[in-house]
Amino acid sequence: MASRNATGGYDPSGIDLDEWEILESQLEESIPNYDRVNRLMTFGQDKVWRKNVREHAEPGMKVLEVGCGPGSFAEDITGVDLTCLDPSPEMLKVAKRRVDSARNSRGESPADYVQAIAEAIPLPDNTYDRVFCLFSFRDFQDKEKGLEEILRVLKPGGQLVICDAGKANWLHGFAGRIWMSTVVQLMARYVTKKKDHPWKGLAKTYSHYGTNRYYRNVMKKVGFQKVQGRLLLPFGMASRFRGWKAEK
Numbered sequence: 001m002a003s004r005n006a007t008g009g010y011d012p013s014g015i016d017l018d019e020w021e022i023l024e025s026q027l028e029e030s031i032p033n034y035d036r037v038n039r040l041m042t043f044g045q046d047k048v049w050r051k052n053v054r055e056h057a058e059p060g061m062k063v064l065e066v067g068c069g070p071g072s073f074a075e076d077i078t079g080v081d082l083t084c085l086d087p088s089p090e091m092l093k094v095a096k097r098r099v100d101s102a103r104n105s106r107g108e109s110p111a112d113y114v115q116a117i118a119e120a121i122p123l124p125d126n127t128y129d130r131v132f133c134l135f136s137f138r139d140f141q142d143k144e145k146g147l148e149e150i151l152r153v154l155k156p157g158g159q160l161v162i163c164d165a166g167k168a169n170w171l172h173g174f175a176g177r178i179w180m181s182t183v184v185q186l187m188a189r190y191v192t193k194k195k196d197h198p199w200k201g202l203a204k205t206y207s208h209y210g211t212n213r214y215y216r217n218v219m220k221k222v223g224f225q226k227v228q229g230r231l232l233l234p235f236g237m238a239s240r241f242r243g244w245k246a247e248k
């Protein structure tokens with residue numbers, strides 16, 4: 001496990017276990033206001049980004065969302081055989097209620113739910129046509145291990161799509177950190193009506209997060225092919241990474 005201490009506090013490839021446990025409790029605390037703060041802090045762009053990722057799936061595909069959170073993405077993906085994975089039982093409880101109710105209203109069967117971390121996915125090899133990670137990759141403790149596991153469960157020719165906060169380079173990251181530590185904090189305070197809200201801690205994951213080039217290289221190292229990773233326009237607030245598992 002990579003340690004932040006080993007790199008003087010900045011280690012884009014990993015989060016120490018104690019920090020990750022604190023992060024998980026902050027994420028759970030964010031559930032009641034999660035969607036509203038996201039909408040505000042991205043000027044509504046999160047909806048556009050989710051749609052962009054959804055469009056990578058085709059009807060009938062087997063899809064795994066890693067880090068499904070409260071189901072903000074999973075509830076709107078239609079016509080697929082869906083599995084939602086998250087380490088937090090609290091997140092899974094909310095996701096199940098929300099996602100299965102949406103699926104039921106469309107006449108679809110319930111999704112499957114798995115409590116696990118990306119770094120140890122308790123699912124068989126070569127199973128999924130698509131794996132999606134929306135705003136969860138940044139939270140993996142060990143990103144390289146998580147990517148290895150995702151590659152293992154993808155079918156040959158299957159695709160991974162990651163959407164997360166954008167960090168094109170050091171300068172863009174610096175601007176992002178200012179945004180996260182000022183405007184986002186004010187918005188979260190306004191929505192939660194609390195001085196001590198979970199977004200205080202959540203902003204830290206952005207500080208420790210790596211650049212697009214860094215993760216493109218990790219994806220290639222792990223074995224993904226045709227790897228792409230770039231900012232999503234027009235605002236450049238999010239990045240999208242794509243990579244394929246080799247055909248047999």
Ligand SMILES: C[S@@+](CC[C@H](N)C(=O)[O-])C[C@H]1O[C@@H](n2cnc3c(N)ncnc32)[C@H](O)[C@@H]1O
Pocket residue numbers: 024027066067068069070071072073074085086087088091116117118119133134135136137139140141142
């Ligand atoms: C910010 S939420 C994202 C929710 C949702 N995917 C969305 O579209 O908004 C991040 C989620 O990642 C999960 N997570 C954190 N560490 C993880 C890991 N190592 N493996 C898988 N999921 C993880 C958290 O429990 C949390 O529910």
